[in-house]
Structures are given as C-alpha cells and as structure tokens.
Amino acid sequence: MKLSLWTYEGPPHVGAMRVATAMKGVHYVLHAPQGDTYADLLFTMIERRPERPPVTYTTFQARDLGSDTAELFKSSVRDAFERFRPDVMLVGASCTAELIQDDPGGLAATMDLPIPIVPLELPAYQKKENWGAAETLYQLVRRVVPTTSSSETERRAAREAGSPPRCNILGPTALGFRHRDDTLEVTQLLKLAGIDVNVVAPLGATAADLARLGNADFNVVLYPEVAGLTAQFLKRHFGQPAVSTVPIGLSAVRDFLREIGATVGADVSTVIDQCESRMSWYSRSVDSTYLTGKRVFIFGDATHAIAAARVARDELGFTVVGLGSYSREFAREMRNAAKEHGVEPLITDDYLEVERAIEKLQPELVLGTQMERHIAKRLSIPCAVISAPVHVQDFPARHSPQMGLEGASVLFDTWVHPLMMGLEEHLLGMFRDDFEFGDGAKPSHLAHGGGEKAIPQKSEPEQAPVSATGSRETAWSTEAEQELRKIPFFVRGKARRNTERFATSRDIAMITIETLYDAKAHYSR
Amino acid sequence: MITTAQVQPTKSPDRSILRERGQREVFCGLTGIVWLHRKMQDAFFLVIGSRTCAHLLQSAAGVMIFAEPRFATAIIDDRDLAGLANADDEVERMVAEVVQRRPNLRLLFLVGSCPSEVIKLDLSRIAARLDSRMSPKVRVLNYSGSGIETTFTQGEDACLEALVGSLCAAPSDAHPNLLVVGALADVVEDQFRRYFNAMGIERVSFLPSRRLDDLPEVGPSTRYLLAQPFLAQTSAALERRGANRIDALFPLGAEGTTSWLMAAAQALHIPSHRARAVIEGPAARARAVVDRWRSDLEGKRVFFFPDSQLEVPLARFLTRELGVKPVEIGTPYLHRAHLAQELALIPDDSVISEGQDVERQLERCRRARPDITVCGLGLANPLEAEGLTTKWSIELLFTPIHGYEQAGDLAALFQRPLDRQSRLKV
Numbered sequence: 005m006k007l008s009l010w011t012y013e014g015p016p017h018v019g020a021m022r023v024a025t026a027m028k029g030v031h032y033v034l035h036a037p038q039g040d041t042y043a044d045l046l047f048t049m050i051e052r053r054p055e056r057p058p059v060t061y062t063t064f065q066a067r068d069l070g071s072d073t074a075e076l077f078k079s080s081v082r083d084a085f086e087r088f089r090p091d092v093m094l095v096g097a098s099c100t101a102e103l104i105q106d107d108p109g110g111l112a113a114t115m116d117l118p119i120p121i122v123p124l125e126l127p128a129y130q131k132k133e134n135w136g137a138a139e140t141l142y143q144l145v146r147r148v149v150p151t152t153s154s155s156e157t158e159r160r161a162a163r164e165a166g167s168p169p170r171c172n173i174l175g176p177t178a179l180g181f182r183h184r185d186d187t188l189e190v191t192q193l194l195k196l197a198g199i200d201v202n203v204v205a206p207l208g209a210t211a212a213d214l215a216r217l218g219n220a221d222f223n224v225v226l227y228p229e230v231a232g233l234t235a236q237f238l239k240r241h242f243g244q245p246a247v248s249t250v251p252i253g254l255s256a257v258r259d260f261l262r263e264i265g266a267t268v269g270a271d272v273s274t275v276i277d278q279c280e281s282r283m284s285w286y287s288r289s290v291d292s293t294y295l296t297g298k299r300v301f302i303f304g305d306a307t308h309a310i311a312a313a314r315v316a317r318d319e320l321g322f323t324v325v326g327l328g329s330y331s332r333e334f335a336r337e338m339r340n341a342a343k344e345h346g347v348e349p350l351i352t353d354d355y356l357e358v359e360r361a362i363e364k365l366q367p368e369l370v371l372g373t374q375m376e377r378h379i380a381k382r383l384s385i386p387c388a389v390i391s392a393p394v395h396v397q398d399f400p401a402r403h404s405p406q407m408g409l410e411g412a413s414v415l416f417d418t419w420v421h422p423l424m425m426g427l428e429e430h431l432l433g434m435f436r437d438d439f440e441f442g443d444g445a446k447p448s449h450l451a452h453g454g455g456e457k458a459i460p461q462k463s464e465p466e467q468a469p470v471s472a473t474g475s476r477e478t479a480w481s482t483e484a485e486q487e488l489r490k491i492p493f494f495v496r497g498k499a500r501r502n503t504e505r506f507a508t509s510r511d512i513a514m515i516t517i518e519t520l521y522d523a524k525a526h527y528s529r
Numbered sequence: 530m531i532t533t534a535q536v537q538p539t540k541s542p543d544r545s546i547l548r549e550r551g552q553r554e555v556f557c558g559l560t561g562i563v564w565l566h567r568k569m570q571d572a573f574f575l576v577i578g579s580r581t582c583a584h585l586l587q588s589a590a591g592v593m594i595f596a597e598p599r600f601a602t603a604i605i606d607d608r609d610l611a612g613l614a615n616a617d618d619e620v621e622r623m624v625a626e627v628v629q630r631r632p633n634l635r636l637l638f639l640v641g642s643c644p645s646e647v648i649k650l651d652l653s654r655i656a657a658r659l660d661s662r663m664s665p666k667v668r669v670l671n672y673s674g675s676g677i678e679t680t681f682t683q684g685e686d687a688c689l690e691a692l693v694g695s696l697c698a699a700p701s702d703a704h705p706n707l708l709v710v711g712a713l714a715d716v717v718e719d720q721f722r723r724y725f726n727a728m729g730i731e732r733v734s735f736l737p738s739r740r741l742d743d744l745p746e747v748g749p750s751t752r753y754l755l756a757q758p759f760l761a762q763t764s765a766a767l768e769r770r771g772a773n774r775i776d777a778l779f780p781l782g783a784e785g786t787t788s789w790l791m792a793a794a795q796a797l798h799i800p801s802h803r804a805r806a807v808i809e810g811p812a813a814r815a816r817a818v819v820d821r822w823r824s825d826l827e828g829k830r831v832f833f834f835p836d837s838q839l840e841v842p843l844a845r846f847l848t849r850e851l852g853v854k855p856v857e858i859g860t861p862y863l864h865r866a867h868l869a870q871e872l873a874l875i876p877d878d879s880v881i882s883e884g885q886d887v888e889r890q891l892e893r894c895r896r897a898r899p900d901i902t903v904c905g906l907g908l909a910n911p912l913e914a915e916g917l918t919t920k921w922s923i924e925l926l927f928t929p930i931h932g933y934e935q936a937g938d939l940a941a942l943f944q945r946p947l948d949r950q951s952r953l954k955v
C-alpha cells in the first residue's frame with residue numbers, strides 16, 4: 005500500500021475514457037461498481053463537454069456479486085450496442101471488476117456482435133491514466149488497421165507523384181492539456197511546411213480513420229505519453245517514421261520543421277526563416293531585461309516539463325533551478341534533460357515531495373500543474389500552469405495553444421504575466437517608501453479582488469514565513485527588522501531566509517543591520 | 530398560523546413506486562468524506578482502496594485541494610493482492626504515517642472501498658485492534674463507503690452508524706435529552722441549538738459532533754431527530770441503543786423546519802405555547818423570504834434524478850411552499866418509514882422512482898421537458914446542451930439549506946438557473 009493524499013494521474017481506465025471520448029463512433033463498456041461513474045464529471049464539468057462520455061458502466065452492487073456479474077456485463081454490452089450502435093466497442097474492467105475476474109474481453113467475444121470488439125487489459129493496481137490512454141490507442145489501432153499484406157511498404161498506400169507529403173497527428177485526447185488548440189496550431193504549422201494531414205487520432209477520429217493511418221508518410225507524435233506506443237507499432241507495421249520533436253517553444257518549432265524536412269527529404273529552410281513569433285521580439289525587448297536569470301522551478305508531465313525547461317532557458321533567459329515529472333515511464337528522458345540543465349531530476353508522484361523541493365529551492369517562478377499552482381500560492385511564489393492534470397481553467401474559451409508559433413507567444417504571456425512587469429518592478433523599488441504604496445499593493449495587472457486593501461499594519465512584526473532551514477533560534481534586532489522592511493516586499497521573504505540561514509551557519513544569535521548586509525554580500529555573486 | 534408536527538396524511542399511502550434497475554449515475558459513499566471531514570475537525574478518514582478511490586475523492590472535492598486534507602487513500606497495489614504484503618501490517622503502517630503527520634488527530638476512520646470489500650479485507654478487526662492500542666488518545670473506527678454497498682449519502686449513514694457504536698451509554702436515570710443526527714453546517718447547528726435552548730431544551734447534542742470530546746451519550750433517555758433523510762442504518766443503531774426517533778418532516782423550508790422543531794418540543798414535553806413563541810418570528814420571516822421566490826417558481830415543473838435521498842423532502846418543500854410541480858422524483862433509495870409524513874404531502878400525480886436505469890430515465894426526462902432538472906455533475910452539462918435547465922444536486926449537500934434562515938437560500942438555489950436562463954442572450 006502507498007499513502008496518497010492527492011494524485012497527479014487517475015486510474016488507467018480513465019486514460020481509456022480519454023481516448024474513447026475523443027473519438028467518434030466508439031463506445032466503452034466498463035465493468036465497474038456504481039460510483040465509478042464519477043469519471044463522467046471530469047469530461048462534462050472540467051472539460052465542459054456538452055455530451056456524456058460514450059461509456060456504459062455495469063454499476064454492479066454487492067448483491068450482484070453473489071449472483072451473476074458476468075451476465076450483467078453481457079446484458080450491458082448488448083444494451084449499449086442496441087442503443088448507441090457504435091462502429092467499434094472497447095470492453096474492460098475498472099479496479100474492482102479486475103478483482104472479480106469476469107474476463108470482459110472473453111465474454112464480449114462470445115456475443116457475436118457485428119462490430120470489432122477491443123478488449124482492454126489495464127492493470128489498475130500497477131498502472132495509471134497516461135499508460136491506460138497509450139495502451140487503449142495502441143489496442144484500437146492494432147485491431148482496426150489492415151493486416152492482410154506481408155510487406156510493410158505494401159500495406160501503405162502509395163502516394164501519387166507530385167502530391168504533398170502526408171502525416172498523421174497522434175496523441176491528442178479528451179481532457180488533455182490544450183490538446184484541442186495544439187492540434188489546430190500544429191495542423192497550421194504543417195500546412196505552412198507543405199504537409200497534408202492524413203488523420204488526427206484519437207481526437208475527432210473514427211475507427212475508419214484509424215484504418216487508414218497507413219496512408220501517411222510519417223507520424224507526428226504530439227504527446228509521447230499517449231501516442232509513443234502506437235507510433236512504434238506504426239513504424240514496425242507500415243515503416244512510417246515518427247517525428248518526435250514536440251513543437252513547444254520557438255526553437256522546438258524550428259527543430260520540429262527540420263526533423264520533418266529530414267524525414268520527407270524536403271528543404272524547409274525558407275519555412276523556418278518565415279517562423280516568426282511575437283514572443284521572440286518581446287523577449288528581446290528592454291522591458292524583458294528583468295526576466296534575466298529568474299530562478300524557475302518546473303514540474304509536470306515529462307513532455308511539457310522538458311519542453312518548458314528549454315523555453316525557460318533559451319527563450320526567456322531564466323535559470324532552471326529545478327526540473328521534474330510525475331511520468332515515471334519517461335524517467336530516462338527526464339534524467340537526461342535535468343542533466344543538460346545541471347539540476348537534479350525530481351521524479352515523483354508525491355506532491356508533498358514536490359512541495360518540499362520548491363520550499364527548499366525558493367524559486368522566483370514555478371511552472372507546474374494545478375497542484376504546483378496551489379503550492380506556489382501557499383509560498384507566495386508566482387506560478388503558471390504548463391501541464392495536466394487539468395482544471396476547468398485549463399479549458400479557456402479562447403484559442404490558447406502551447407505548441408506552434410502561436411503557442412510560443414501564449415507561453416510568453418502566460419509565464420511572464422504572474423511576474424512583475426519590468427518597468428513596474430523598477431517603479432515599485434523607487435516609490436517603496438511612499439505612504440500610499442503599501443506592501444499589500446499588487447502589480448496593477450494582477451489586482452483582482454481587492455489586493456490593495458491588504459496593507460499590513462506597519463507596527464506589527466511581519467510574520468516570518470516558514471523558514472527553509474527550520475531554524476527559529478536566531479532573533480532579529482529592531483534596527484535590522486526595520487532595515488528589512490525597506491527591502492522591496494517581493495524579495496523580502498528571500499532576504500529574510502537568506503539572512504537567517506547565514507546567521508545560523510555562523511552561530512549568530514542576534515541579527516543586526518551588519519548581519520543583514522553581510523548576508524546580502526555573501527549570497528550575491 | 531403555524532403548522533404543527535402532526536401533518537395530516539392527505540394522500541393514499543399505497544401509491545405506486547417506479548422501481549428501476551440498470552446503470553446508475555451516482556457517486557459512491559466515499560464522497561461523504563468530502564463534507565464529513567470538514568465537519569469533524571479532529572477526525573481523519575483513511576480510505577483503504579484503489580487509485581480510483583483517490584481520484585474520485587479529489588475530483589468530487591472540487592477537483593483540487595487547497596491545504597493538506599484530513600483524508601487520504603492507502604492505495605492497494607499488486608503486492609497486497611498477491612498476498613506478498615500482510616494487509617494488517619500494511620494498514621498499520623499507513624495509520625502510523627497518518628498519525629505521525631497529524632499529531633493532533635483524535636479520531637481515525639478506516640474506510641472500506643469496493644476493492645477492500647471484494648478482497649474481504651476485515652477492516653473492523655484491524656480497527657478494533659488499533660483502537661484498543663491507541664485509545665483514548667486516538668479512537669479508531671471503521672465503516673464502508675464502497676460503491677457496491679453504499680450510494681452517495683449512505684456513506685454518511687455508514688460513518689454515523691460506526692460513531693453510534695462508539696458512544697458511551699447514558700445512565701439509566703438520565704433526564705430526557707435531544708440528539709440531532711446528520712451532519713449540518715456549523716452555522717445551522719448553532720441556529721437550531723439556539724431555538725432548542727430558547728424553548729427550554731437544554732440537553733441538545735449533535736451527531737456528528739465537531740470534536741471527538743463532544744460526542745454525546747446515548748441510551749433510553751435519548752430522543753433523536755433525523756436532520757437528514759438518508760440515515761437508515763444510523764437510526765437502527767440508535768434504536769438498538771435504546772434511543773427513540775421523533776417523527777417529523779425534515780427541516781427543509783419553513784413548514785419542514787416548524788414540523789421538526791415542534792415535534793422535538795412535544796417529545797421533550799415542552800408546552801406548545803412556549804415552543805411556538807420561540808419559532809413564530811423566525812418561521813414568519815422564513816415564509817416571507819421564500820414567498821419572494823414564489824412568483825418565479827410557481828407552476829414550474831421539476832424532475833429529480835436520484836442522488837442524495839433528499840429528493841422527496843425537497844420536492845415536498847418545492848410543492849408546498851413554492852407551487853412547483855414535481856414530474857418525477859427519483860431517489861436512490863426510499864425509506865418509507867422515515868419519509869411517511871413527507872410522502873403524504875407529495876402530489877398523487879408525481880412519479881416517485883427508486884433506483885435507476887439512467888438511459889431510460891433520461892428518455893423520460895427528455896419527453897417530460899421539465900423546467901428544472903435536478904441531477905448530478907455528470908449529467909448537468911449534457912442536459913443543458915440539450916436545452917434543459919439544470920440544478921446540480923451536489924450543491925444541496927455542500928450548501929447550508931436546513932432551517933428557517935436557509936429556507937430562502939434553498940428556494941434561490943432553484944430559482945437561479947431559471948433566472949440565468951432568462952437573462953442570457955447568447
């Protein structure tokens with residue numbers, strides 16, 4: 005057993021639901037007790053889908069366990085087929101049904117339904133959501149692509165001479181972090197490069213679409229967590245190469261195009277030259293100088309976290325001080341990326357461990373999931389969300405991709421927005437003693453909900469945030485405490501902690517103004 | 530005029546109930562942890578279950594948590610299933626971790642789930658052993674919130690049933706005392722306590738209590754009032770301890786609250802004029818506030834999907850105080866004895882359905898085209914997309930709705946979706 009207070013990923017059958025819900029004409033019959041239907045609200049409430057996920061739950065109860073749960077499963081399959089008339093049906097078990105071993109795949113196979121039935125074996129006590137999504141897509145594709153011909157090139161439909169190269173876009177699902185917008189953005193990027201899109205899967209695809217995956221020259225793997233396994237299969241089966249650069253950030257967009265050029269043997273240099281994003285100018289503009297060397301902590305699924313680290317370093321001039329992921333399947337990739345950034349990789353699905361790492365590193369910006377957003381809020385550190393697990397906020401009404409050229413600009417806005425604007429940071433420093441310029445004043449663009457009112461009483465000692473060193477032995481002299489107040493509030497917490505750490509390391513019991521500036525000198529380069 | 534506790538049954542007692550068996554679209558009993566852990570401030574809920582249980586809890590609890598929660602899941606893995614790990618040792622290890630993390634906790638619930646039930650993990654034995662070791666510093670109890678045993682609010686029923694087992698026995702010569710059963714928002718609890726005290730009922734306690742040390746004694750001197758309609762097992766456990774139930778409407782709306790308070794006064798031999806003097810003002814105020822919503826809601830047709838077992842009392846409130854017409858009142862389970870007074874006030878032409886076959890019920894709902902559909906979170910947006918106006922039923926559990934002071938809020942919960950629909954031009 006493992007104690008879990010909160011989890012980054014759901015069970016694997018939720019991954020299967022993300023694939024089934026993304027597609028058209030697919031129905032999933034899930035052998036599961038009542039209560040497991042909670043998963044519907046992920047799609048209808050968080051993603052605000054206007055229809056129910058195409059899932060029938062058998063919702064067995066204790067009294068059914070004594071009788072015939074297998075018969076209940078079969079009647080659910082029959083009813084779902086009659087009612088929904090899907091082109092293909094997924095059948096499987098959730099964690100509880102896995103224990104009663106009714107063998108949904110075997111049962112469904114005996115029913116002679118006139119459609120393909122794809123049995124899913126998703127071990128709920130070992131695997132998690134992304135793995136479940138990847139396995140489901142793979143099993144679906146394996147089941148519906150033609151398998152008649154022996155040679156891989158024969159299985160692929162020949163492209164007419166002179167027609168543009170074709171690719172499949174693999175990986176976007178329902179409940180994915182900006183998958184809807186990324187798909188649109190990448191499709192446009194491919195169009196710019198003269199590439200036709202054969203099939204997007206699973207998002208919006210039918211079983212018939214999956215059956216013609218072989219008609220493409222190569223595959224674009226947008227989300228390796230979901231589509232990596234399928235891309236490997238397609239490579240074996242059809243000899244289709246996979247483009248694996250994930251086009252998050254301007255440099256990655258250019259690499260993505262280069263990789264496509266190399267894959268199809270086309271010159272993409274003029275397209276790359278045309279790749280302009282407003283973010284590149286904004287990042288070079290003088291207001292962005294203040295972004296230089298901002299210490300950033302990054303955590304998310306492996307794909308988004310690794311991509312974010314590159315953007316943070318190369319395109320915004322941040323310093324990556326921490327990098328990690330909950331995707332254990334991608335631990336190797338994460339370790340390599342962390343090495344490149346000169347940090348220790350943090351591979352964990354325990355958010356408290358992530359919280360400890362953030363507390364210890366005291367970054368100036370956190371890029372993470374919704375959980376890191378909460379952690380950062382508690383620690384008063386600015387934060388932007390870069391990865392699933394998703395929240396209703398991650399499905400904005402506007403087009404807001406992470407990938408492609410527009411995606412690069414979205415990243416700039418989203419990550420810089422929580423920080424102080426350059427000129428504003430400068431002015432705050434200049435006017436910090438102005439009586440109307442209280443510590444509670446938030447940057448003007450962030451003044452939601454009456455932050456201005458929160459001017460603390462100057463006479464009360466500022467409550468020290470939990471010290472990173474855990475030491476409360478050192479005391480502050482009144483003069484030092486007053487001097488500390490003159491330091492801009494957005495760096496005051498850090499100054500306090502650094503000074504305390506400095507004092508503790510030198511056995512200084514009383515912090516004076518001297519100690520404060522000794523510590524400042526010690527920690528500055 | 531004040532309605533008394535004795536509401537005359539006006540309708541036929543043998544009304545037919547539509548019984549449905551099929552796919553259910555309901556939460557399991559684990560969901561109750563979401564409000565129970567807020568109510569019981571020194572308690573911790575440790576679910577012995579799967580990743581699905583953990584995911585359900587965080588999804589139902591508003592998707593994200595803002596502070597370290599007072600609940601957790603001990604996720605069963607392959608080693609536990611293969612028998613490589615001793616279940617008792619593993620649960621004990623999890624409990625030790627929780628206790629270390631939460632030094633101030635006084636009450637720990639080991640909560641059974643579907644997987645723990647199916648593998649027949651005997652949590653009652655483990656809880657008893659841990660309790661004998663850790664008591665009185667930490668009490669350890671257990672109950673099942675599994676979906677194969679419990680539907681949504683039945684999780685609270687199972688939890689309170691376990692609590693009843695842990696209550697001390699009241700001395701046989703104790704004075705009659707009042708016990709209010711069912712988790713209420715603190716603000717509502719305080720309102721009720723003030724009313725009872727003003728009537729002269731000094732010995733009032735609430736189950737669950739906010740803190741372990743405030744748990745009441747129970748015995749033949751206990752008269753108990755159910756604040757919620759879903760507490761069948763808790764009620765039976767209280768009866769076994771000698772307590773007697775006070776029958777009344779549930780305290781939803783002005784009429785229900787009056788019936789409930791007056792029934793308690795009568796059971797504890799408070800002169801009715803004294804009780805009336807206390808409630809007259811608040812009751813009139815509640816009626817006046819509810820009346821303000823009447824013009825918006827009168828004549829509207831409401832359809833309840835089964836969810837919390839609150840459906841029948843809610844339908845009664847909507848019918849009697851706002852002139853709403855219930856088309857179908859779906860409930861996961863109908864407790865005829867506890868709801869007898871309520872059912873008598875439901876119009877004969879309203880269909881009452883028990884259990885669920887969600888697809889067939891959706892068909893009935895689409896045919897009926899009600900003005901308001903009360904349903905769970907999984908169905909709300911899809912029905913809105915079909916042009917039906919919905920009210921999330923879970924809000925009726927998370928919002929204070931009981932008592933006089935909340936009667937207007939309760940009416941407003943049903944009016945707001947209609948108001949919104951009339952405002953929007955998109």
